[in-house]
Every structure is written in structure tokens, then in C-alpha cells.
Amino acid sequence: MKRETEQKKSEEIKKQNVRAIASQVIDEVLSSGKKLKECVDKKAELFKDERDRALLKEICYGVLRNLPIIDFSIDLFLKNEIKEFDKIGLSIMRVGSYQILFLDRIPAFAAVNECVNSAKILKKDALTGVVNTILRKISLNKEEILQIHYKKPYEESLSYKYGMPLWLVKRYLKRFGDVESEKILDSFNKESPTSILFFTMEDYLNSKRILEREKFQLEENDLFELTYFVKGRDITKSECFEKGVFYVCDPASQLPAKSLPLKENSFSLDPCAAPGTKTIVISKNLKKNSFLISSDFSKWRVKRLIENKVRYNLNNVFLVYGDILNSLPFKDKFYSVLLDAPCTSLGTLKKNPEIRWQIDEERIKKESKRQLEMLLSVAKCVEKGGFLLYSVCSIEKEETLDVIENFLKENKDFEKAKLEIDKKFKDVFDLIDKGTLMVKPYQHKGDAFFISLLRRKIGKKD
Numbered sequence: 117m118k119r120e121t122e123q124k125k126s127e128e129i130k131k132q133n134v135r136a137i138a139s140q141v142i143d144e145v146l147s148s149g150k151k152l153k154e155c156v157d158k159k160a161e162l163f164k165d166e167r168d169r170a171l172l173k174e175i176c177y178g179v180l181r182n183l184p185i186i187d188f189s190i191d192l193f194l195k196n197e198i199k200e201f202d203k204i205g206l207s208i209m210r211v212g213s214y215q216i217l218f219l220d221r222i223p224a225f226a227a228v229n230e231c232v233n234s235a236k237i238l239k240k241d242a243l244t245g246v247v248n249t250i251l252r253k254i255s256l257n258k259e260e261i262l263q264i265h266y267k268k269p270y271e272e273s274l275s276y277k278y279g280m281p282l283w284l285v286k287r288y289l290k291r292f293g294d295v296e297s298e299k300i301l302d303s304f305n306k307e308s309p310t311s312i313l314f315f316t317m318e319d320y321l322n323s324k325r326i327l328e329r330e331k332f333q334l335e336e337n338d339l340f341e342l343t344y345f346v347k348g349r350d351i352t353k354s355e356c357f358e359k360g361v362f363y364v365c366d367p368a369s370q371l372p373a374k375s376l377p378l379k380e381n382s383f384s385l386d387p388c389a390a391p392g393t394k395t396i397v398i399s400k401n402l403k404k405n406s407f408l409i410s411s412d413f414s415k416w417r418v419k420r421l422i423e424n425k426v427r428y429n430l431n432n433v434f435l436v437y438g439d440i441l442n443s444l445p446f447k448d449k450f451y452s453v454l455l456d457a458p459c460t461s462l463g464t465l466k467k468n469p470e471i472r473w474q475i476d477e478e479r480i481k482k483e484s485k486r487q488l489e490m491l492l493s494v495a496k497c498v499e500k501g502g503f504l505l506y507s508v509c510s511i512e513k514e515e516t517l518d519v520i521e522n523f524l525k526e527n528k529d530f531e532k533a534k535l536e537i538d539k540k541f542k543d544v545f546d547l548i549d550k551g552t553l554m555v556k557p558y559q560h561k562g563d564a565f566f567i568s569l570l571r572r573k574i575g576k577k578d
């Protein structure tokens with residue numbers, strides 16, 4: 117019995133090999149479409165040592181940010197088609213190749229040995245030979261492999277240099293030209309820092325000392341008020357987080373909430389609200405005697421909305437659990453409606469590098485169709501003279517400009533309205549017309565984003 121327990125224990129320890137776990141995470145994310153952050157955070161709990169957790173994150177994010185060159189290096193020495201190779205085996209080699217090509221502090225022999233070890237741990241003993249051979253060859257040819265983008269045609273070279281799928285590179289080149297595309301690709305492949313928003317200056321001043329004592333370093337965001345980049349541990353572990361004095365969100369995601377027209381004695385609607393980033397900011401800005409109805413159709417996400425309502429004390433917000441594509445009982449009721457629509461999230465590649473491997477052009481088209489359907493549906497809730505704000509964390513044309521254009525073609529009751537936001541946002545980001553703002557990823561340290569403000573015409577009296 118004791119021996120069995122000991123054996124189990126040593127099995128567990130063996131399983132907690134960073135490279136083996138990283139290989140599992142990469143396989144899971146690429147084959148099942150799961151979110152990288154969620155998978156990494158869950159597996160990181162297996163490791164007590166902060167350095168192991170950091171290495172796990174570095175390897176997983178690094179592989180997904182550099183997949184084209186990593187796969188090129190493996191393909192160069194593999195006899196069979198890379199697509200036909202055992203999935204876990206391929207993941208192990210990707211982990212090894214990333215360390216050899218990009219992590220100079222890890223000696224190549226150690227990376228190779230650890231990956232061979234991972235193959236044993238993950239019960240892929242038959243692949244240890246090939247893993248060993250391929251990784252050694254990559255190590256011997258490292259310098260040449262890293263120069264590959266100089267030898268390829270322009271489009272392909274960008275895919276290698278910036279770790280992006282070729283279809284996405286071609287898309288950007290066609291739409292934005294060479295210079296801007298490179299800026300976009302380069303910025304999307306850089307990690308963006310964690311960002312927090314305080315609700316008042318008093319909250320910031322009261323929390324500053326506690327956060328510093330807890331060893332968090334704050335860096336002020338010049339563009340967004342009361343917004344700070346955070347370095348250090350997971351900020352949600354701070355005692356200030358539980359007090360609800362700040363919210364963790366990308367700076368760009370404040371823009372829709374800050375652009376939504378609000379007035380006294382009125383109701384506003386946030387029909388795709390969960391987990392509540394925009395709801396929280398709108399709630400803090402609501403005028404006297406005004407209320408916000410926030411809803412979502414995902415049970416799990418509505419639970420997070422409920423938690424946020426409690427943590428941030430959102431007494432002027434009422435929650436609904438429902439589907440906006442089914443008939444809504446809110447015809448003509450709201451002064452302003454924010455549709456923060458579901459999208460490909462391609463604007464969040466800095467934080468979520470995996471999305472580039474999970475989305476294709478077909479999916480962009482599908483999202484665009486659904487977004488138009490949703491916009492047409494929620495438009496019915498806007499009162500005459502009221503406002504409809506559309507936002508997505510994507511800058512793909514089909515999900516942004518085309519949705520607005522098609523909506524205005526189908527719904528003649530609406531017209532473009534002027535965005536009343538701080539001039540500095542209009543200066544830094546792209547103001548496409550009076551009501552449409554596009555945030556490109558290289559324009560700030562955060563996500564790419566799109567917002568467009570529409571107004572329901574007053575029309576004739578009923």
C-alpha cells in the first residue's frame with residue numbers, strides 16, 4: 117500500500133515536468149480551440165515554484181507566437197508530413213524547438229534532454245528517438261533557421277518573422293499596405309501588460325501604498341485616466357482587488373463605455389454584458405436617476421456578471437439572463453444601447469496569441485453575419501432620438517465597417533452620430549468618420565478595438 121502511494125506520488129512529480137505540461141497545453145489549445153490563458157493558469161497550479169510557472173507560460177505563449185518558424189524547423193528534418201505526425205509528439209518537438217531557437221538561457225542539450233524526457237512522461241516512448249534527432253538537428257542549424265525569412269517571398273517572410281498565419285498576413289497587406297501591416301503584425305506579437313482602472317483618484321491614492329507594500333509596480337497610462345499598467349504577481353491576489361477599488365481590463369475596452377451617451381432620468385441597455393467590463397464603467401458614469409439593464413445569454417458568464425455587480429457595488433445596474441436574438445420585451449425603451457458584440461477577438465492577439473490559429477476567414481464571415489443580426493435586433497430597443505453604440509475587439513473589415521454599412525442599408529431609421537470623447541483619443545486612434553473610431557494595435561499598449569455610434573432619427577410624431 118505504502119509502495120503504491122509512493123509510486124503514485126513519484127508519477128505525479130514526474131508529470132509535473134514543465135515541458136511535458138507545456139506540450140499538453142499546446143496540443144489542447146490547438147486541437148480543441150480552448151483559451152490559452154485558461155489552460156496555462158489551470159496547469160500552473162501544479163507547480164509550487166514561481167519560476168516553473170513563469171517558464172510554463174513563457175514556453176506556451178512563445179510557441180504560439182512563433183509557430184511558423186518552429187514548424188518550419190521541424191519540417192526541415194522530418195521524413196514524413198508534419199500534419200501526419202503524432203499530435204503530442206509534435207507538441208513536444210515544438211516546445212523543444214522554441215527553447216532552442218529563442219531561449220538562449222536554456223542550453224540546447226538541456227532542452228533536448230527535457231523534451232526526450234517529456235516524451236517518456238507522456239507515454240510516447242516510441243517517439244524519443246525522433247524527438248532527439250530532430251531537436252539536435254535544429255540546434256545544429258539554429259542560425260540558418262532563424263534567417264529563413266530573408267530567403268522567402270515577402271508575404272511568407274512576414275509570416276515567419278511575425279509568427280502569423282499566411283492568410284492573415286495577406287489580409288493585412290491587401291488592406292493596410294506594407295508599412296502599416298508590419299506595424300500591426302509587430303505589435304500584435306508583443307505581449308501587452310496587465311492594466312487596471314481605478315474608479316476615483318481617492319481609490320487610487322488609498323490603494324497605492326498597499327499595492328506597493330504587496331510589491332506590485334504601477335506605471336501610469338498617459339492616455340487613459342486612472343489607468344495603470346501593473347508589473348509583479350497576479351493583481352487579483354491583492355487585498356485591494358477584493359475591495360472593488362479597481363478593475364482589471366484592457367485600456368481600449370474602456371472606450372465603448374466612455375463613449376456611450378448618458379443622461380439623467382433615463383435607461384440604458386448593455387445586452388451582451390458579461391463578464392461586465394463595460395457595465396462596470398457605465399455604472400460608475402451613469403447620471404442622476406438613471407439605470408442600466410445588463411444582460412447576457414451565457415449562464416456561466418452571467419454568474420461572473422453577478423459577482424462583479426456585488427464586488428463593485430453596482431446599485432444602478434439590473435441584470436437579466438436572456439438571448440437578444442429572441443424577441444426582446446424592450447421595444448423603444450432605452451435612451452442608449454451598447455452592443456459589445458461577440459467577435460473573432462482578433463484585436464486581442466497580444467494577450468491571446470492562440471486566436472490566430474483558431475480563426476479562419478470563414479469564421480470572420482460568420483461572425484459578421486451574426487453581428488448584423490444582433491445589431492438589427494437590439495436597434496428595436498432604442499427610443500426615438502436615442503443612441504446605439506456598436507463595439508468589437510476586432511478591426512477586421514467584415515466585423516466593423518461592413519456591419520455598420522449593412523445595418524444602415526437595412527435600417528433607415530438610424531444615422532451616424534458624433535462621438536463625444538476626449539480629443540486625445542481622436543488624435544491617437546483612427547477617427548474614420550465623426551462617429552467611428554478604430555484603435556490599431558500599434559497605437560497604444562493594449563488591444564485593437566472598434567466603436568461606432570449611431571442615432572435613431574426622431575422622425576415624425578406617432
Ligand SMILES: C[S@@+](CC[C@H](N)C(=O)[O-])C[C@H]1O[C@@H](n2cnc3c(N)ncnc32)[C@H](O)[C@@H]1O
Nearest residue numbers: 388389390391392393394413414439440456458
Ligand atoms: C464581447 S463579449 C461581451 C463582453 C462584455 N461586454 C464585457 O465588457 O465584459 C460578448 C458577449 O455576448 C454574449 N452573447 C453572444 N450571443 C448572445 C445572444 N444571442 N444574446 C445575448 N448575449 C449573447 C456572450 O455570452 C458574451 O458574453
